[in-house]
Amino acid sequence: MSVALERVSKRFGEFVALDEVTFGVDEGELVALVGPSGSGKSTLLRVVAGLERQDAGAVRIHGEDAAPLGPGDRRIGFVFQHYALFRHMTVFENVAFGLRVRPRRERPSAREITSAVKDLLQLVELDALGGRYPSELSGGQQQRVALARALAVQPRVLLLDEPFGALDARVRKQLRQWLRQLHDEVRVTTILVTHDSEEACEVADRVAVMHEGRIAQIGTAAELSRGSANPFLESFLSDSTRKSGEKKINYH
Amino acid sequence: MSTTIVPPAPRHGIAPGPRTRQRPLTATTGEGATARRILIGIALAYLFLFLGLPLFVVFQEALKRGVAAYFTALREPELLHALRLTLLVAGIAVPLNVAFGIAAAWAITKGKVRGRTLLVALADLPLAVSPVIAGLTFMLLFGMQGWFGPWLKAHDIRIAFTVSAVVLATIFVTLPFVARELIPLMEEQGVTEEEAAVTLGASGWQIFRRVTLPNIRWGLLYGVVLCNARAMGEFGAVSVVSGRIRGQTTTLPLHIEILYNEYDFTAAFAASSLLAMLAVVTLAAKHLLERSHHAARARLIREQQERQS
Numbered sequence: 220m221s222v223a224l225e226r227v228s229k230r231f232g233e234f235v236a237l238d239e240v241t242f243g244v245d246e247g248e249l250v251a252l253v254g255p256s257g258s259g260k261s262t263l264l265r266v267v268a269g270l271e272r273q274d275a276g277a278v279r280i281h282g283e284d285a286a287p288l289g290p291g292d293r294r295i296g297f298v299f300q301h302y303a304l305f306r307h308m309t310v311f312e313n314v315a316f317g318l319r320v321r322p323r324r325e326r327p328s329a330r331e332i333t334s335a336v337k338d339l340l341q342l343v344e345l346d347a348l349g350g351r352y353p354s355e356l357s358g359g360q361q362q363r364v365a366l367a368r369a370l371a372v373q374p375r376v377l378l379l380d381e382p383f384g385a386l387d388a389r390v391r392k393q394l395r396q397w398l399r400q401l402h403d404e405v406r407v408t409t410i411l412v413t414h415d416s417e418e419a420c421e422v423a424d425r426v427a428v429m430h431e432g433r434i435a436q437i438g439t440a441a442e443l444s445r446g447s448a449n450p451f452l453e454s455f456l457s458d459s460t461r462k463s464g465e466k467k468i469n470y471h
Numbered sequence: 472m473s474t475t476i477v478p479p480a481p482r483h484g485i486a487p488g489p490r491t492r493q494r495p496l497t498a499t500t501g502e503g504a505t506a507r508r509i510l511i512g513i514a515l516a517y518l519f520l521f522l523g524l525p526l527f528v529v530f531q532e533a534l535k536r537g538v539a540a541y542f543t544a545l546r547e548p549e550l551l552h553a554l555r556l557t558l559l560v561a562g563i564a565v566p567l568n569v570a571f572g573i574a575a576a577w578a579i580t581k582g583k584v585r586g587r588t589l590l591v592a593l594a595d596l597p598l599a600v601s602p603v604i605a606g607l608t609f610m611l612l613f614g615m616q617g618w619f620g621p622w623l624k625a626h627d628i629r630i631a632f633t634v635s636a637v638v639l640a641t642i643f644v645t646l647p648f649v650a651r652e653l654i655p656l657m658e659e660q661g662v663t664e665e666e667a668a669v670t671l672g673a674s675g676w677q678i679f680r681r682v683t684l685p686n687i688r689w690g691l692l693y694g695v696v697l698c699n700a701r702a703m704g705e706f707g708a709v710s711v712v713s714g715r716i717r718g719q720t721t722t723l724p725l726h727i728e729i730l731y732n733e734y735d736f737t738a739a740f741a742a743s744s745l746l747a748m749l750a751v752v753t754l755a756a757k758h759l760l761e762r763s764h765h766a767a768r769a770r771l772i773r774e775q776q777e778r779q780s
Contacts (some may be wrong), residue, residue: 270666291672303663307685309771317671320681350771365667372671 221246221408222267222376227276228335229262236262238432239276244376249402249409251419252430255455260412264378267410268297281375283439291378296369300381302361304353310364311349312338317372339367341353342401360389366398370405377409383418395422416455420444428452529747533740544741549718553726554745556634560722561702562711564641569699572649573691577683580657581665594650602644606711609640613712632714637722640708645701650695653687660686689761696757703749 222244229237236259244250252260256333265271267292269422271463278285285293304313314336319329327335340346343363353361362382369377382398383391399422402409413419418425430451436443443452534541543551575594575758579587597605611617613630623630630636664686668678684691706724713720721729723746 248597268670270670290666290669291674295670297667299663299667301663305664305667316668316673316681320668320673320677322673350774366666367672428763429617 220244221280222410223246223279223282224263224267225277225279227263227266227273227278229259229266229271229273232346235432237266238274240432240434242427242434242437244408244410247406249399249411249422249424250430251411251413251423251456252425253413253416253419253426254435255413258429259432260348260414260429261380264380264410264412268295268378269293269375270297272275293375294372296372296374296377297363298365298369298379298382299378300384302365302385303353304361304364304368306353308352309349310340310345310351310356311351312335313353313364314367314371316368332418335371336367339371342370342405343367357390358386359394362386362394366401370407374407377407379409379411381412381414384413391418398422430455526747529743531739532736532743536737540737541741541744544738545745547738549721550723550726550738550742550745552718553723553742556637556721557723557746557749559634560638560641561699563638564645564700564702565695567642567711568645569649569691569695571646572651572653572694572698573684573687575650576653576657576687577679579654580631581683589610591654594647597644598651602640602705602707602709603711605643606708607641609636609643609708609712613639624761631712632716632720632773634720637709637720640712641702641705642709644705644708645698647697648701649691649694652690652697656687656690657683692757692760694752700750700752703746 220243224240224242226239226241227237228235228239238259240263242260242263248424252263254260262271266273267280267285269285269288269292280288280293280295290297305316308316315332318332318335336349337346338348343366345360345363345367348360349354353364356364366382379398383394395418398411402422411419411422411423416426416428422445423440425437425439426443428435428443436452494602533544537681551740563755575590578584579590584590610631613623613636615624617631630639664682665678668682673681703722704724705722706728709722710725710728713722713725715721715725715729717726723742727739727742727746730736
């Protein structure tokens with residue numbers, strides 16, 4: 220089990236964001252968390268990252284209790300909805316950041332950093348744009364830089380918070396297919412948060428549907444498309460999910 | 472008053488070409504050529520009347536009795552002392568308020584401290600209160616009859632009518648400038664870049680040095696310029712707490728007023744020209760810093776382009 224949550228709860232004031240969530244992701248798996256806004260999916264991701272602290276319960280990463288670890292010590296890569304690129308650094312420096320801030324003993328040499336960054340930019344197909352600033356890139360390009368930056372620290376787990384939410388529909392569609400391919404290539408354990416159930420079913424190995432701070436259901440797209448007794452799920456997993464689920468069955 | 476100083480970088484590193492001369496106006500805004508000329512004329516006349524003319528008169532008056540008299544006036548030991556004191560006071564007050572301004576803006580916008588509204592209001596106080604009142608308050612605190620008066624006296628510390636008082640009053644008056652410049656800027660920038668940095672393993676200091684500080688540097692520079700201008704030019708508060716001991720606690724503005732009251736106009740305006748030049752130097756320094764930054768950035772993009780082609 221690469222990431223495991225055990226009865227994790229988190230509230231903001233009166234609002235219960237996570238209500239005893241228990242949930243696990245296998246090594247190399249890509250799991251999507253879907254749900255309407257306020258269902259707790261982003262909070263769950265931020266708790267795994269250590270950007271929020273849970274009020275109760277435990278988070279384990281590779282079997283290790285993450286409680287004593289800050290966000291920087293968890294070996295996670297986090298990709299934000301609005302990219303959060305360092306606006307005053309070039310694309311190259313953005314990707315190099317995680318390597319440059321390592322303590323001297325663990326820091327790779329300048330040459331190693333350069334070659335690692337070049338490889339990553341190649342991976343995200345942006346090798347020609349290393350000298351640009353984020354403001355000079357399109358949204359889709361910025362998000363790929365953010366992905367390269369997160370991968371640079373060789374994370375054990377990749378956390379994507381609505382990574383395509385700010386992009387237009389066409390780019391979003393391209394990027395999610397590209398993400399699926401990238402994941403098949405890199406095979407890093409990934410949790411993807413999205414409010415788009417179609418996107419979730421198309422990209423992820425398994426989909427967890429969140430509702431009011433709980434995981435209402437979890438399974439492959441095909442399993443979810445078979446329907447459920449839960450009226451919320453019925454309404455949330457719209458026809459589009461069904462269709463893409465059926466497509467999946469046809470492919471296999 | 473959030474000021475974005477950085478202009479948008481030219482896309483793809485192509486410098487904006489020679490500007491097309493006299494863009495004909497303007498179907499979109501609808502003003503005719505006449506209206507446009509009148510507006511520009513008003514703006515220029517206003518600038519000349521309220522900024523250009525006074526500056527010109529200062530130098531004209533200073534040089535009225537010839538260049539020799541001007542430089543004699545500038546060599547006056549009391550004036551040189553006032554100049555040194557002004558620079559010293561600004562040299563202490565500005566760095567302290569830069570440190571405070573960054574800390575306060577960080578606490579308010581990124582640190583999510585409680586009572587932020589109160590903190591913002593407090594930081595604005597020196598702008599709302601007349602400097603003279605600020606000076607009097609300091610006297611009430613540190614004067615012989617003031618709150619801390621007996622304690623200070625018992626420990627043989629003098630503050631009222633000393634350079635320390637001048638420094639304290641200046642710090643008070645210039646306190647808001649940096650913070651006010653940074654708070655809206657940092658508010659707008661949010662915390663996600665810092666969050667990204669922390670997930671990438673950066674320490675608190677690294678985040679501040681490599682992410683937060685570079686993002687605010689132009690706002691900070693502007694705040695420093697405003698703060699410095701006020702620190703060197705402050706009159707009211709300093710006038711009250713300094714006791715105006717000639718050649719000891721008189722800063723340049725105080726010294727200028729003393730000379731003026733003594734009908735020594737050449738010396739008064741010579742000193743004024745000095746203060747005006749300090750302001751010009753500050754603005755020029757800011758301008759040069761900005762320009763060298765943009766030049767460096769344009770060069771970087773150009774090199775990148777060349778490497779690719």
